[in-house]
Amino acid sequence: MEQTPDFSQARWFKSNNSGDGGCVEVAILPTAVGIRDSKTENSPVIVVSRDEWSAFVAGVRAGEFEG
Template sequence: MVSEPKPQLDLDAAQWQSSGQGTGDVEIAFVEGYIAMRHGRNPEGPALVFTPAEWRAFVLGARDGEFDLI
């Protein structure tokens, strides 16, 4: 499956949110119908941008342990 190219989103005005659980290293923002994710300790660094379908697949994979290192 080939994904569509993502638009260049203006993330400067994004309202970043972090989880109340864990260390809060990951932040997400909802911008123009997309979900952006960045490292909270490096907010000037790059952000990953997901479509809603990609975000859903990522979240479900994380819940199922797909990305566990152990």
């Protein structure tokens, strides 16, 4: 079983384009990327691989998720 990475000391950040409303925060570790809700203290962390995160970011930049 794969162990969940420790995000307790991670540096979390959100986009500079974020407003005061709901956003997500991201923390990048050497082995994984954590994603959480910025408005909920102690929000659960969704963990993805760095490769998955890179593919997601590339898709956003390419406009793959625009309606």
